[in-house]
Amino acid sequence: MASTLEMQRDVSARETGTLIGSDKVEGTAVYRSNEDRVGTIKRVMIDKLSGKVGYAVMSFGGVLGIGDDYYPIPWSLLTYNEKLGGYEVNITEDQLKDAPKLSDHENWSYEGRGRESELLDYYGTHPYW
Amino acid sequence: MASTLEMQRDVSARETGTLIGSDKVEGTAVYRSNEDRVGTIKRVMIDKLSGKVGYAVMSFGGVLGIGDDYYPIPWSLLTYNEKLGGYEVNITEDQLKDAPKLSDHENWSYEGRGRESELLDYYGTHPYW
Numbered sequence: 569m570a571s572t573l574e575m576q577r578d579v580s581a582r583e584t585g586t587l588i589g590s591d592k593v594e595g596t597a598v599y600r601s602n603e604d605r606v607g608t609i610k611r612v613m614i615d616k617l618s619g620k621v622g623y624a625v626m627s628f629g630g631v632l633g634i635g636d637d638y639y640p641i642p643w644s645l646l647t648y649n650e651k652l653g654g655y656e657v658n659i660t661e662d663q664l665k666d667a668p669k670l671s672d673h674e675n676w677s678y679e680g681r682g683r684e685s686e687l688l689d690y691y692g693t694h695p696y697w
Numbered sequence: 698m699a700s701t702l703e704m705q706r707d708v709s710a711r712e713t714g715t716l717i718g719s720d721k722v723e724g725t726a727v728y729r730s731n732e733d734r735v736g737t738i739k740r741v742m743i744d745k746l747s748g749k750v751g752y753a754v755m756s757f758g759g760v761l762g763i764g765d766d767y768y769p770i771p772w773s774l775l776t777y778n779e780k781l782g783g784y785e786v787n788i789t790e791d792q793l794k795d796a797p798k799l800s801d802h803e804n805w806s807y808e809g810r811g812r813e814s815e816l817l818d819y820y821g822t823h824p825y826w
Contacts, residue, residue, distance in 0.1 A: 586751075587743060590720075593743065613719075
């Protein structure tokens with residue numbers, strides 16, 4: 569177990585000018601542009617072959633991990649906002665309501681590029697491959 | 698806090714056919730091709746803009762995080778080996794001895810592409826940008 573002091577020291581190792589550590593992304597809060605907190609980044613999904621991030625998984629709602637909903641969010645939509653101390657994502661309430669959702673995180677259904685295309689289309693971003 | 702049961706359930710959510718969760722990569726053991734364990738993946742460093750993994754950080758040696766050495770390893774060198782249950786990296790003892798090292802993880806020195814080019818050159822891989 570890392571001590572609090574060690575964790576604090578460790579922070580400087582987790583970000584450079586252009587790069588960010590995966591463990592720094594995980595747990596980072598996500599806000600809408602109106603500064604409402606929408607959720608937390610759970611993990612990023614990395615393409616094994618190309619090493620490119622397909623999407624981030626945002627957890628939303630629930631208490632202590634029970635009943636969370638999981639949303640895949642295209643990486644390109646996440647913009648770090650220093651003032652908010654988290655990612656700012658320009659998602660409207662309506663967009664989020666109908667967004668592709670991983671309602672049961674045991675049943676990971678974003679296999680294949682068909683589903684990923686669907687996701688990128690939904691948010692109006694471009695595929696990464 | 699997630700229960701053990703929840704963590705077990707969670708594993709299935711951390712890998713798909715082509716994608717792998719960042720939190721599954723972190724903590725994964727790294728072996729040489731002769732099956733000697735060399736270290737553990739600490740984190741992956743992601744390019745904020747492109748969403749592409751620059752390199753993984755492997756910790757090596759030390760006990761309970763004290764005295765670890767940190768090595769940046771190009772993502773393309775990591776091949777998952779199911780039998781070993783970890784990444785197989787074709788690094789010789791000699792290569793590791795002289796490999797670019799982050800000896801003090803408070804002093805993250807892989808800023809800029811000059812240093813990254815150096816890293817990729819060392820391992821004879823190609824830049825990702």
